[in-house]
Amino acid sequence: MKTHGFHHVAIICSDYQRSKRFYVEVLGFPVIQETYRSARNSYKLDLQVGEGDAIELFSFPNPPPRPSTPEACGLRHLAFKVADLDASVAALQAKGVDVEAIRLDELTGKRFTFFKDPDGLPLEMYEI
Structure with missing residues (x-):
């Protein structure tokens, strides 16, 4: 298998609007696309990080906390x-x-x- 780098990193957040503000306004990552998926009651926000690098920011109802x-x-x-x-x-x-x-x-x-x-x-x- 030959890879060519990362396509994206996915992050699940607990408060979508708070995390969206942090990644877009504080870190300055441009929005590629924002999608609301009603069947999952979930947002997916695609953010541009570098040249060809992306973060997918997800919201899901009641995600479990990070262990530590x-x-x-x-x-x-x-x-x-x-x-x-x-x-x-x-x-x-x-x-x-x-x-x-x-x-x-x-x-x-x-x-x-x-x-x-x-x-x-x-x-x-x-x-x-």
């Missing part, structure tokens, strides 16, 4: 590439987002930090 953060079995976190980590941190903090202290990846020498989405999903910014 970030050491639950399964997806640990999402990491976004940023060119200027200091500017990215400042932009998030100006919008009221708590951001952890910047750390240094001992394997690559690159800087990174973490913050959380409205449901506590760990998100990382990794300086390229």
